[in-house]
Amino acid sequence: xxxxxxxxxxxxxxxxxxxxxxxxxxxxxxxxxxxxxxxxxxxxxxxxxxxxxxxxxxxxxxxxxxxxxxxxxxxxxxxxxxxxxxxxxxxxxxxxxxxxxxxxxxxxxxxxxxxxxxxxxxxxxxxxxxxxxxxxxxxxxxxxxxxxxxxxxxxxxxxxxxxxxxxxxxxxxxxxxxxxxxxxxxxxxxxxxxxxxxxxxxxxxxxxxxxxxxxxxxxxxxxxxxxxxxxxxxxxxxxxxxxxxxxxxxxxxxxxxxxxxxxxxxxxxxxxxxxxxxxxxxxxxxxxxxxxxxxxxxxxxxxxxxxxxxxxxxxxxxxxxxxxxxxxxxxxxxxxxxxxxxxxxxxxxxxxxxxxxxxxxxxxxxxxxxxxxxxxxxxxxxxxxxxxxxxxxxxxxxxxxxxxxxxxxx
Amino acid sequence: xxxxxxxxxxxxxxxxxxxxxxxxxxxxxxxxxxxxxxxxxxxxxxxxxxxxxxxxxxxxxxxxxxxxxxxxxxxxxxxxxxxxxxxxxxxxxxxxxxxxxxxxxxxxxxxxxxxxxxxxxxxxxxxxxxxxxxxxxxxxxxxxxxxxxxxxxxxxxxxxxxxxxxxxxxxxxxxxxxxxxxxxxxxxxxxxxxxxxxxxxxxxxxxxxxxxxxxxxxxxxxxxxxxxxxxxxxxxxxxxxxxxxxxxxxxxxxxxxxxxxxxxxxxxxxxxxxxxxxxxxxxxxxxxxxxxxxxxxxxxxxxxxxxxxxxxxxxxxxxxxxxxxxxxxxxxxxxxxxxxxxxxxxxxxxxxxxxxx
Numbered sequence: 001x002x003x004x005x006x007x008x009x010x011x012x013x014x015x016x017x018x019x020x021x022x023x024x025x026x027x028x029x030x031x032x033x034x035x036x037x038x039x040x041x042x043x044x045x046x047x048x049x050x051x052x053x054x055x056x057x058x059x060x061x062x063x064x065x066x067x068x069x070x071x072x073x074x075x076x077x078x079x080x081x082x083x084x085x086x087x088x089x090x091x092x093x094x095x096x097x098x099x100x101x102x103x104x105x106x107x108x109x110x111x112x113x114x115x116x117x118x119x120x121x122x123x124x125x126x127x128x129x130x131x132x133x134x135x136x137x138x139x140x141x142x143x144x145x146x147x148x149x150x151x152x153x154x155x156x157x158x159x160x161x162x163x164x165x166x167x168x169x170x171x172x173x174x175x176x177x178x179x180x181x182x183x184x185x186x187x188x189x190x191x192x193x194x195x196x197x198x199x200x201x202x203x204x205x206x207x208x209x210x211x212x213x214x215x216x217x218x219x220x221x222x223x224x225x226x227x228x229x230x231x232x233x234x235x236x237x238x239x240x241x242x243x244x245x246x247x248x249x250x251x252x253x254x255x256x257x258x259x260x261x262x263x264x265x266x267x268x269x270x271x272x273x274x275x276x277x278x279x280x281x282x283x284x285x286x287x288x289x290x291x292x293x294x295x296x297x298x299x300x301x302x303x304x305x306x307x308x309x310x311x312x313x314x315x316x317x318x319x320x321x322x323x324x325x326x327x328x329x330x331x332x333x334x335x336x337x338x339x340x341x342x343x344x345x346x347x348x349x350x351x352x353x354x355x356x357x358x359x360x361x362x363x364x365x366x367x368x369x370x371x372x373x374x375x376x377x378x379x380x381x382x383x384x385x386x387x388x389x390x391x392x393x394x395x396x397x398x399x400x401x402x403x404x405x406x407x408x409x410x
Numbered sequence: 411x412x413x414x415x416x417x418x419x420x421x422x423x424x425x426x427x428x429x430x431x432x433x434x435x436x437x438x439x440x441x442x443x444x445x446x447x448x449x450x451x452x453x454x455x456x457x458x459x460x461x462x463x464x465x466x467x468x469x470x471x472x473x474x475x476x477x478x479x480x481x482x483x484x485x486x487x488x489x490x491x492x493x494x495x496x497x498x499x500x501x502x503x504x505x506x507x508x509x510x511x512x513x514x515x516x517x518x519x520x521x522x523x524x525x526x527x528x529x530x531x532x533x534x535x536x537x538x539x540x541x542x543x544x545x546x547x548x549x550x551x552x553x554x555x556x557x558x559x560x561x562x563x564x565x566x567x568x569x570x571x572x573x574x575x576x577x578x579x580x581x582x583x584x585x586x587x588x589x590x591x592x593x594x595x596x597x598x599x600x601x602x603x604x605x606x607x608x609x610x611x612x613x614x615x616x617x618x619x620x621x622x623x624x625x626x627x628x629x630x631x632x633x634x635x636x637x638x639x640x641x642x643x644x645x646x647x648x649x650x651x652x653x654x655x656x657x658x659x660x661x662x663x664x665x666x667x668x669x670x671x672x673x674x675x676x677x678x679x680x681x682x683x684x685x686x687x688x689x690x691x692x693x694x695x696x697x698x699x700x701x702x703x704x705x706x707x708x709x710x711x712x713x714x715x716x717x718x719x720x721x722x723x724x725x726x727x728x729x730x731x732x733x734x735x736x737x738x739x740x741x742x743x744x745x746x747x748x749x750x751x752x753x754x755x756x757x758x759x760x761x762x763x764x765x766x767x
Binding site for chain 1: 447448449450451452453456552555556572573574588589590591593594597666669670671672674676677678679715718722724725
C-alpha cells in the first residue's frame with residue numbers, strides 16, 4: 001500500500017505539473033482539425049512562427065470561439081471544421097494579400113463566462129480578428145469585450161439582435177427577428193395556409209426570438225395564428241399535447257422555429273396521431289434528413305427557409321460539401337456554411353482594406369469596419385451577400401421543400 | 411510590557427486574511443507592471459465570485475452540517491434581482507451608489523429566499539434540506555426562463571407567456587426577456603470590489619464561527635440532542651447560518667451579473683451542475699475549513715483554463731486531476747503517508763506538538 005501511495009503521488013504530481021506546462025507554452029499548438037492541413041503549409045507557418053512576435057511574423061492570426069464540448073458541441077465543431085477548411089483553402093491559394101492565415105479555435109462550453117475566458121486566451125495568443133462566437137448568448141458577452149478592445153468581430157451564427165450592437169461586430173447569419181418576419185412574409189405572400197399553429201422552445205433564445213417576430217409580423221398578413229404552444233429544454237421528448245392542440249384548432253400549417261432534433265420527434269409523433277399539416281421551419285431544421293433512425297419519408301413536404309442546403313446543385317456548395325466530407329467524414333450543416341462564408345468575408349474585406357499583419361488590432365479593426373459594407377460575397381449561404389455598417393447581412397433567404405428525401409428549391 | 415497573546419483560532423484567521431491580502435497585492439503589482447496575461451485579467455473577477463460562493467457554502471455544509479444542493483439558485487436570485495435593479499436605474503443615480511444598492515438588493519433577495527426555504531425545512535431532521543434546495547435551484551432557473559418584465563411610461567408590465575403579451579408602449583423597454591435573460595447590465599464589477607466583498611464575507615463568517623452563536627451552530631452539527639437539551643433554539647440558529655450563507659451567495663451573484671453584459675439562466679451557470687461544482691470546492695478544500703475553500707476554489711477555477719492547451723482532452727484531464735486531488739487530500743492512507751513524511755522531515759515540530767497535547 002505504501003508503494004501504491006508513492007506511485008500515485010508521483011503520477012498526480014506529474015499530472016499537475018504537466019497541466020501547468022500545457023497551460024503555459026501552448027500558444028502555437030494547432031487544433032486537431034488543423035493537423036490535417038498540408039505539410040508544406042505547416043512548415044511555412046512554423047518557420048514564420050519562429051520569427052518571434054506575433055505581428056512581425058507575417059501571418060494573420062484569426063481566432064474562433066464556440067462550444068466543442070457539451071450539449072451544443074455539434075455547432076461548435078461544425079464551425080471549427082469549416083473555418084479550418086476555408087483557412088486551408090485560402091492559404092493554399094496564397095492567403096490574404098499574399099499573407100497566410102493562422103487559425104485557432106477555443107472551446108467555450110456554450111457558457112458566456114467561459115467564452116470571455118476563451119476570448120482572453122486567444123488575445124494572449126496574439127489574435128488580430130475574431131470569427132465568433134457560435135452561440136448568441138456568448139456572442140453578446142464577447143461583443144462587449146471586443147468593443148472595449150476595438151477588435152474586429154464577425155460571428156458566423158450569433159443570431160440574437162444584441163450580437164452586433166457595436167459597430168465592430170458583424171454577422172453572417174440572419175438575425176432571429178429577420179427570420180421570423182421573413183417566414184411570416186413568405187407564408188402570407190404565397191398563401192401557403194390560412195390557419196397556423198406554432199410550436200416553439202421558450203427556453204431557447206433562437207426559437208423564442210423567431211417566434212416573437214413571427215407573431216408581430218403575422219398581424220399584417222392574411223393568415224391567423226390559431227395556437228401557439230411552447231416547450232422547454234427540460235421537457236422536449238413528448239409533443240403530443242402541443243400537436244393535439246394544433247390539430248383541434250384546425251391548423252393547416254405548423255410553424256416550427258426550432259432545431260431539427262425536436263422537429264424530427266414532432267414529425268414522427270404527428271404521423272402517429274394521423275395529423276398531416278404542412279410543416280414549415282427555419283434554418284434550424286436543416287439537418288433533419290441526417291437524424292439517426294429517422295424515417296425521412298415523414299419529412300416529405302416539409303418547407304424551410306434556409307440560406308444553405310447541403311444538397312444544392314451549385315458548384316460552390318458541391319465543392320464545399322465534398323471537401324468537408326472527405327476531411328471530417330460528416331455532412332456539413334448550416335453552421336459550417338456560415339463559418340466558411342465568414343472566413344471568406346474576412347478575406348474579401350481584408351483585401352479591400354489592404355490590411356497587413358503588422359497593423360495593430362485597433363487600426364485593423366477600423367480598416368475592416370470600413371471595408372465590410374463595401375464588399376460583395378458570393379458564398380454558400382447566399383449569392384451577392386452585402387453587409388450594412390450596422391453589421392447585418394443582406395441576402396435573400398432560400399425557401400426549400402423536401403421532396404423524395406432531398407431539398408429542392410421552390 | 412504586557413504581551414498580547416493570540417489564540418490559535420485568531421492566528422489561523424489572521425493567516426487567512428493575510429493570504430487574501432497578499433494575493434491582492436501580488437495581483438496589483440502584476441497589473442501595474444503589465445506582467446499579467448489577458449486570460450488571468452479576465453479571470454480575476456470570476457475567481458472572487460467562486461471564492462465567495464465556496465466560503466458561503468462552507469458555512470452551511472461545514473459549520474452547520476447541512477447539505478445544500480441549490481447554492482447556484484441563491485446566486486441566480488441575487489444576480490437577477492440586482493441586474494433588474496441596475497438596468498432600471500442605470501443613469502438615474504451615480505454608478506457607485508447604484509452598484510452598492512444593487513449589491514444590497516441582491517444579497518437581501520437571496521437571504522429572503524434562504525429564510526423562506528429555511529423556515530419549514532430546517533425544522534426537520536435528516537437530509538431534507540438537500541432535497542428542497544435541489545428543487546429550489548431548478549425552480550428558480552425555470553421560473554426566470556419564463557419571466558418577462560417590461561417597462562414603459564405606464565410602469566412595469568409582467569408576463570409569463572412571451573414579450574408580446576407585455577403590451578408595451580412604443581418606447582417601452584423589455585428588461586427581463588424570458589430565456590434571453592437580461593442583456594446590457596452595466597459592467598461594474600472590478601477585482602478590487604471582489605476582494606473587498608471576499609473580505610466582508612470572511613469577516614462575517616469567521617467572526618460568526620468564533621462567536622457564541624457560532625458555537626451554538628456547531629453544537630447542533632455535532633450533537634443535535636445535546637444541543638437541544640441545553641436550551642439552544644435549533645431552528646433559529648440553523649436559519650441564521652443558512653440565510654447568511656444564502657445572502658453571501660446572492661452577493662456573489664450580483665458580482666456575476668455585473669461582470670458579464672449578458673445574464674441568462676442556463677443549466678451551465680445556475681443549474682444543478684454549478685451547485686455541485688461549488689460543493690466540490692468545499693469538499694476538496696476541507697469541510698469546515700474556510701481557508702481551504704478559498705484555495706480549492708481558486709485552483710479548480712484556474713485548472714480548466716490552464717488546461718486549454720490540451721484542447722478536447724482538458725475536461726477528461728480535469729476530472730482525473732480532481733479525483734487524484736480528492737484521494738491525496740482525504741484517503742486515510744494518503745493522510746497516514748503525509749504524517750510519516752512529516753515525521754521524517756520535520757521531527758522537531760511534531761514532537762513539540764505532541765508535548766502540547
